[in-house]
Amino acid sequence: MARVKVCPTCGYQNKSKALLCTNTEPKCNARLMNVVPTKPKPVEESAVGNVMASKTVTSTEPNLEIEDVIENPSSTSDCQHVLREGSDQCVYCLDVVGAGSTKPTEGAITPRMGIRLSHNEQFIEIADRVLVGRDQSISPIAEHIPLSFDNISRRHAELWVEGGKAYVKDAGSTNGTFINGDKLAAEVEQPVKAGDEIRFAADYTVIWEVCHG
Structure with a gap:
């Protein structure tokens, strides 16, 4: 029995x-x-x-x-046990986990986004809005652009990350900005993803990268 x-x-x-x-x-x-x-x-x-x-x-x-207590992304703040599937109450400490209180995975690493310069393989992280151009007084990228790329405008383009997504916008440059060979319309933002080639003017190229390490 x-x-x-x-x-x-x-x-x-x-x-x-x-x-x-x-x-x-x-x-x-x-x-x-x-x-x-x-x-x-x-x-x-x-x-x-x-x-x-x-x-x-x-x-x-x-x-x-x-058998019903299986791994669930939500966990209580005190006892650290995972919740059974479909439940918002821990069977060990009886705490109720409300919406929005999901605990992030311990040790999770936020990806770093930025550009890989084609001419020297240097990686430059992009977090906020950054101006790309030859004028060092307004562009933090200017010091990384060799003088031989003189066809890049003083205010050539903008790069930025917002909400976990990356964007590029041509700032009205003389010789244009390109994504994978396609020319961008001036002052129109375009999303970019990992592996996209961004070219400024005729031959200055960078690769958009997402680094998880």
Whole structure:
């Protein structure tokens, strides 16, 4: 005969793997993690009244079983146990995890975005809006542009990252800005993704990269 866990609070007989009491009349939810499964007691020997004793382990209420506690991205802030699938309450500490309180993966690394200069393989991270051009007083990229690329305008283009996405915009340059060979319309922002080639004027190219390390 299958063993059961007898709730120490209300006397209800739960399945042997239940973590919380599933009695609904009245609702109990007492913790059963430390209760040792025993042989089920006859109905007349139940520690509670006839109404309680008549409720058997065949209840249609779902039990919280060990097999049901599977990995879920949400976890409570204190006990660190993962939640069972589809639930917002931890079966260990009974904390309720509300919307928006999902704990980020521990050790997660925010990707670094930027450009890889084709002429020397140097990587330059782009976090905010950056102006690309030959004028060092307004462009932090200017010092990385060799003097031989004199066809790049003083204010050639803009690069920036917003909401985890990258964009480029030609700033009205004389010789144009290109993504994978396609010329951009002036003053119109265009999204770029990892691996895209961005060319300023005739031959100064960079590769947009996303570094996860």
